[in-house]
Amino acid sequence: MTKFNFDDLIKSLYGSLIDPDGFKPFLSKLIEQCNFRSGALIMANMETRDVNVIWMEGLDLENIHLFMEHLDRKDPLIRELVKAEPGSLIIAGDATREDARINEPEFYHDWICDLDIHYAAGAVLTIEGSWVSQMVFQRRHDQGMFLPDEIDMLKQLIPHMQHAMHLHHLKVDQDKQRLLSQLLFDQIQQPVILLDNANNVCHYNQKANAFLSKSMPLKIINRKLHSIKTNKNTEMDLAINACRTNNNTQTVHINTENNHTLALTFAPLVKENNNIEHGIAIFIYSSEQASNLDLQILHDLFNLSDKEGKVCCELVNGRSPAEIADLHYLSYETVRTYIKRIMKKTQTSRQNELVAKLMSSPAFYPITSPSKV
Known part of the structure; x- marks a missing residue:
């Protein structure tokens, strides 16, 4: 069984966002740990066929551009990636290689045989308009097929890669933003609920959805956020009003049945930086799992x-x-x-x-x- 230092890989991944070399050190470390022949992180425009290579190791630029411009439609792995949902891991093994030998002999000879690429894995990380970011890794024939523990590790790594890529895009646009967009709310690893100017719940991120689906003291009823402890509803209403009136943050604490404390921080949103007029963001923190x-x-x-x-x-x-x-x-x-x-x-x-x-x-x-x- 292959040995991984998963926590080290994750920290290296997020460190890429401030590393002068970008994602290169992380991906090079991943190739070394997983014994890959080569790999690439590519931004491809599905309309113009433009290709931006963010990182590549084990292949030269001429090969990767030749592949993307002329051969990608013949590659069974890429054909599957085009149809796959973002985040899905696609594996190209012996059956895929045999299919290419029979149905795409030119691709089989020029790519698989000449470059000694017999096994591959890939995933679509993000789709931003016509731009698609793809992560692909290859192995030689002598390196063997991807093992179950390696596939399992890659599946658990992909969500982190998606998160890092989203943060990368947000970082590029950071100078144009002063506050959270709805996309940014969805990337926050903390439950966040948005209220519109009528105090109705208009959006909540995935963490908040998971939080609210559990047996918790907070529920959304008729688009309003309610506490099962009725005295806290009055306190929440006062916090919302103070947040709007004074344009500053307010905090309400709620004790749960498990003797944990929830802290609800009500933060005003700046009108010109989002499409929610006079909106409020509610950040939910639990003493059970500190950030x-x-x-x-x-x-x-x-x-x-x-x-x-x-x-x-x-x-x-x-x-x-x-x-x-x-x-x-x-x-x-x-x-x-x-x-x-x-x-x-x-x-x-x-x-x-x-x-x-x-x-x-x-x-x-x-x-x-x-x-x-």
């Missing part, structure tokens, strides 16, 4: 000190400046000073904008190890 920020990545991204990074950790876990002060035996004004410095370094002007930027940065990510590797 985590990598202090080193925060330093590399924004030049934050460790103390500033720890304040950021508390903010993304839903704690107010007053709560942070009490928790760390600091004065309220000291915490406010830290936050002002952090906002200046992160080029944000509001606390909710700061939290959004932190949670969409590569410093904030889940690390989970696959169970079968």
Whole structure:
């Protein structure tokens, strides 16, 4: 069985977003750990046939352009990728190679035989308009077919690759955005619910959907967010009104039946930066599973000190400046000073904008190890 350091791969992946060499160090590490012959991360325009090679190893540029421009429609793996849903892992093995030998002899000779590519795996990561990002890996005949544990690892890696690619696209557009778009909400690894100007739930991300589907003290009824503890509904209404009136963040704490605490942070959205007029974002934090920020990545991204990074950790876990002060035996004004410095370094002007930027940065990510590797 192949041995992987999955956590190391994940950290290297998200570190790619701030690495001058981009995704190259991560993908080179993946090729080494998995004993691949070659691999590529490609952006292809399905309309114009333009190809942008983000990373490639084990193949030269001439080969990859020849493949994409002339032979890709003959490749059984690419034909399957074109039809596949984003995130699906496609494997090309012995049967695929034999099909190519019979039905596409030119492709079989020029690509499989001459370049010694006998096995391949690939996945579509993202689709942005006519642009499709594809991840493909190949093996020589002597390296053998992909093993079950390798396939399992790649399947668990793909969602992280998709997340990293989305963050890559968002990072490219970062100068044009000051606050979360709906797409960015969907990438946050924390439950987020959006309210429109009538306090109706107009959107919630996948994490919030999973959260609400469980037996939790929060439910959406007739497009309104309700707590099963009726006294908390009044407190939530007051927080929403204060959030709108004062244009600042509010926090409501709810105790669960399992003796955990939910912190609901209500943050006003800036009108000109989203399509929700006077909207409110509700970030849901649970003491059962605290969020985590990598202090080193925060330093590399924004030049934050460790103390500033720890304040950021508390903010993304839903704690107010007053709560942070009490928790760390600091004065309220000291915490406010830290936050002002952090906002200046992160080029944000509001606390909710700061939290959004932190949670969409590569410093904030889940690390989970696959169970079968």
